Structure formats: C-alpha cells, structure tokens
Amino acid sequence: MSSALNIWVRSPDTRSERRFERHVTVANLKAKLELITGVPAQNQRLWLHNSESEDAPIAELADDEKMLGFYATRDFQMIKVEDTNPSTSFTGQLTDVSQVEKFEMTDVEYAQRSDTVMAYKSRHKMGRFADKSTEEDGQTEAQTQKVDIPVGSRCQVESNEPGLSKRGTVRFVGPTKFAPAGVWVGIEYDEPMGKNDGTVQGEQYFTCKSNYGVFVRPDRVQVGDFPEEDLLEEM
Structure with missing residues (x-):
C-alpha cells in the first residue's frame, strides 16, 4: 500500500487535489494546508468527508498528535478546512469583489480612444468593420475548424507572464453565444x-x-499529462 494519499482540499477560497503522507500528523498537516488555503494553522478546523459530493463529514481531525492514517483516510476523500476566525485572515476576500472600485467609460469616450479593441478592428477591417464577403469567409473557416481537444483532458494554457504556468481541466469545447x-x-x-x-x-x-473558469482559443491550449503543480514542492 502506498504511503501517500490523493486528497481533495476545500476551503472558503480554494479547491485542489493534493498528496499527503499517511504518517503526517494533524499539526503538520495544518501547517501544509496554511500554505495552500491561506487559513492560519491555529484557526483551522478540519473535517474529513468521504468525497466532494457528500456534505456530511465522517470525522473531525481534532487531535493534532494523531496521524492522518489514524482516521482510515482513503484516496480521493476530501478534507474541508474551516476558518474559525476569518477576521484575522484573508478568507473570503479573494472572491469578494464588492469592495473593488469599478472603472466605467461611456460609449462616446470609448469610441474616441485609439488604443481600444474597437479601434484596432476598425483599422484592420475586422469584425463588423470588415467587408461583408471577407467576414463571411472568416466565419465559415472558423465554424468548420476541427479541434482535437477532448473534454475532461488535462491541459496547460499559454501565458504572457514568464514562469507562470496555468494548468487545469478542459470542461467545454465548441461555439459560444x-x-x-x-x-x-x-x-x-x-x-x-x-x-x-x-x-x-x-x-x-x-x-x-x-474565478476558476476561463474561455480561450484552441491555439492557446496544450493538452497532455499536466498534473496539478504542488505548491509545497516548489517552495
């Protein structure tokens, strides 16, 4: 039997699949989870669930001295991290955009700018600025494009930021509205x-x-064996 377990980790702001050793103590596990979830170890309350789809926990990992294997933990069970004192951490702030000041621009102001997408399309006769025949030909070619990207496959998305690897799972392939x-x-x-x-x-x-979902063009997607990166190993 392997000593490492594949465990789903859920917190108010995160969801990921991780590998933990069976002999790791709950105290050490909390230290690792702090780096993953942002919840301070002393504020964590850990619940073990049979799977992600089951809301009712089967055990509380309440004894810091006990090892993870003590709770008969199995592959692909879930550890839910509860923040008992969110006021001292960033819990909820990563996904709360209610306090972000929005930048707004009128249609007239937008149309007068020369550095916008609309201005670029106008200069290059793209989209609604294109000649009708050219636009129809482009749409026909795009609609008949064959994409060999299976739904459910692991992938990596091209990034403009050096050293940043955006990995995930393909959930949709096709035309959109x-x-x-x-x-x-x-x-x-x-x-x-x-x-x-x-x-x-x-x-x-x-x-x-x-904030976990994104839509990109197929040429930016590379399908392959891209396991989830382990933040702890990188550190």
Whole structure:
C-alpha cells in the first residue's frame, strides 16, 4: 500500500487535489494546508468527508498528535478546512469583489480612444468593420475548424507572464453565444486565476467555482499529462 494519499482540499477560497503522507500528523498537516488555503494553522478546523459530493463529514481531525492514517483516510476523500476566525485572515476576500472600485467609460469616450479593441478592428477591417464577403469567409473557416481537444483532458494554457504556468481541466469545447463565430475552449483552472464560473453573459457552458473558469482559443491550449503543480514542492 502506498504511503501517500490523493486528497481533495476545500476551503472558503480554494479547491485542489493534493498528496499527503499517511504518517503526517494533524499539526503538520495544518501547517501544509496554511500554505495552500491561506487559513492560519491555529484557526483551522478540519473535517474529513468521504468525497466532494457528500456534505456530511465522517470525522473531525481534532487531535493534532494523531496521524492522518489514524482516521482510515482513503484516496480521493476530501478534507474541508474551516476558518474559525476569518477576521484575522484573508478568507473570503479573494472572491469578494464588492469592495473593488469599478472603472466605467461611456460609449462616446470609448469610441474616441485609439488604443481600444474597437479601434484596432476598425483599422484592420475586422469584425463588423470588415467587408461583408471577407467576414463571411472568416466565419465559415472558423465554424468548420476541427479541434482535437477532448473534454475532461488535462491541459496547460499559454501565458504572457514568464514562469507562470496555468494548468487545469478542459470542461467545454465548441461555439459560444458571446462570440459570433469560431470554437472556444472552456477551462477550469487548478487555482483561482480565471475570470468566471463557466457562465458568460448569462449562458452557462460548464460549472466551476468563481474565478476558476476561463474561455480561450484552441491555439492557446496544450493538452497532455499536466498534473496539478504542488505548491509545497516548489517552495
């Protein structure tokens, strides 16, 4: 029997799959979970669930001296991290955008700018600024594009930031209502680096936690054996 377990970890702001040794103590486990969830070890209350889909816990990991294996923990069970004192941590602040000041611009102000997407499309005769025949040809080519990206496969998304690897799971492949033509790939990131929860403009294409979902063009997606990166190993 392997000494390492694959365990789902859930907290108010995170959801990820991790590997922990059976002989790790609850105290040491809390220290590791602090780096993953942002919840201070002293504020953590840990609950063991049979799976992600079961709300009722089967045990509380209440004894800091006990080892994880003491609770007969199995692969793909879930540890739910409860923050007993969220006022001293960042719990909930990563997903709460109610306090973020919004930048707003009128349509007239937007149309007068030369550094916008609309201005770029106008200069290059793209989208609604394109000649009708050119636009129709482009849509036909995009609609018939064949994409070999299976739903459910692991992937890595091209990033403009050096050293940043955005990994996740493909949840959707196909046309969308938020774009006039072409194939889009919906991805659930391993970490909250996305822009939505799988819903765009009121249309639900897949389901995930807020800020874990994103839609990108197929040419930015690389499918392969991309396991979830272990933050603890990198540190």
